[in-house]
Amino acid sequence: MDALMTVADSDSTNIRPIRKLLAANRSEIATRVFRSAHELGIRTVAIYSHEDRYALHRFKADEAYQIGTPGEPIRSYLNIDAIVGLCLKHHIDAVHPGYGFLSENPDFAKALTDAGILFVGPSEQSLRDLGDKTSARRLAEIAGVPVLGGTAQAVASIKEATDAAEKLGYPIMLKAAKGGGGRGMRVVMEPSELASSLDSAQREAKTAFGSDEVFLERFVQRARHLEVQLLGDRHGNLVHLYERDCSVQRRHQKVVELAPAPNLSTEMRDAICDAALRIGRAVGKESGGYENAGTVEFLLDVDKDEFYFIEVNPRIQVEHTVTEEVTGIDIV
Template sequence: MFSTVLVANRGEIALRVLRACRELGMRTVAVYSTADRDSAVVRLADEAVHIGPPQSKASYLSVPAVIEAAHRTGAQAIHPGYGFLSEDPDFAEVCEDSGITFIGPPASVMQRLGDKAAARALMAEAGLPVLPGSTGAVATPAEAKDIAGRIGYPLILKAVAGGGGRGMAVVREPDALVPAFNETRAHARAVFGDERLYMERFVEHARHVEVQVLADRHGKVVHLGERDCSVQRRHQKMVEEAPAPNLPQERRTAMCAAAVRGAAAVGYVGAGTFEFVLTPDHEFYLMEINCRLQVEHPVTEMVTGIDIVREQILIAAGQPLTFGQSDVVRRGAAIECRVNAEDPDRAFAPTPGSLTEFVPPGGPFVRVDTHAFPGWRVGPDYDSLLAKTVVWAPDREQALARMDRALGEFRVGGGGVRTTLGFLRRVLARPEFRSATHTTGLIETMGRKDDSSSAHSRGERVKTTAISTRRAYNQPESGPRQVAAGPRVADG
């Protein structure tokens, strides 16, 4: 087992990993940019290393800086969280070459699955259903036209190296194909450094359902069931729940079996997610495979009682899974809502600023994963996620009532920061969501006015204290030893 683990991430996911390591008796190391110097992550870790300026490329995405921090602190393993370096096979390979364990799939597996077009072909060979589309990357607009003539409209263009809802464009008519192809290719080149695109048929009125898998180094693969992630804006998830409602049992069984089969086919190791598109008649097709921990993993933890991050760490240490498929029992229903510092009235534009108030909800079976606290500055350099509010209840109806209550208790304000809290409550109140007949187009059908946040704009606040915040985040009275990395790290 590792004695020291470095967490190469920030925000709520870094705190989540640090806590799992601490429960396993491991010493923890955080890395932080200048913008995160006063973060809850730095306060909670046993040791913290400054690795660069706020810009991600010079800090959290700097492989030399992260590796140097691991060497300086004696870390035997690195957990990448999600985003940043979590799905970078080159980083995983550098870790291996440096004698450091990467807590995630092997670099070779990430290389094969990170290319979305290649992964699609690979999974088709393994017998997983895939939508009609290109057999690989599409080189030119002329080739795109030929493929479109074969698969029909609407279709979707996707960046081969894409992820996180970025690098995609839906095309509904032939005249829009070439402009969309050129624009999406330019976007993919700017964001991912890889302009390659692939194409597939776009399913109207679809749901987004994914399956969580765990696989050890000894060939054992299990699934932890499925999650519904259909509530999205700009292809990015806002609400997730487990189990997926209104899903026939035979479809659920087939989808989970397909995910296990796909993971076994590529020799997958660690935690991974197989994402499917579900048609109105409950046919499912593979969209992509995420070789990392998902933002929405807590809903699966809530219904299974399995700590996915803990299992990731144990698997990376070479330990076999201590449970089989028959041991995975799901109980009740869980829902997660992502609370972002965004303004729904302005197309979900980020709203940076300093928090003067931050009071998360509580009560039975309510979990809030967050790094925010009063006085914390929400900056413009990173994702706008403030907190993940997760609830569990014996059934979906009770879970919905509990989530609405929890969101209503949540208080966030100050410095021009607006949130998605009110908008999320409107989503939960929609008849199609409550009846579980909604699709990925739900938010497009909704208005953007956030009436539920009017109490915040009137200045109705709940007082908090530094002491309550410290207790809420289990922060030690004295911070960790902070180490400033040397010039070689900063220059990396």
């Protein structure tokens, strides 16, 4: 409990209690953060755009401040300088980013840390290591966790993509290196589809994430999508809260989450959860491993009964409530 309710002073090893917490988000997740903070006796602060001035989360916090200007309903929540300035002005000790918006932005974590404010999430370096899926793949390999065959780096040209695809064998998956949510992903079944799919994936990745970097990965045609919930603290303790099955998807976006995963053997469940812990310990190894909530995602090839690492989401997820229902643990 003390580890979750205290923040280290920027110029010493002393710790001080978190008295005031800001949720740099809106709607359901901001309200969710306020509830848990209230139960811990922490004063809560909301931010809201002009368009959200009547939103419920504003009224669920002890304090609320408008941020940004009218006509910027989304950009307001992405203004790092404005959020940090507000924290300093109102003596806010810590910021919970929720999911989406700035939750995986290492520059946001750094700006808060530099200002002496606790970022309630993984370390800046962990966010940088995991923000690029090719970097995360390398961490998994270091941890001894199997990964799907693929390119070690983003491909720079159609020739590189063609050569890599021929080596991997079709079908292959094109994936945005610095994004998620199903965007920048394309399944390529045969060589004639590669050029147009690469162009389409790069354009979508650029629009969604500001980077057109795309890498190749072997495509598993009959796969289950499993994810393991992790929780780590600043003292190097890391645990898992078992798995969720998110195989029911539309356009690579999860639609239904189940926990525990049905029809999963005890041996496979233990192996996947152990692999998630090994990856978590490999992340930010110099600083003691993964800190805060996070999810490690895997594909299970149902034909070969083998699993492969695909990515880490270094934040709380929308679907965290599914795990809370079956474990009785308040992850937030």
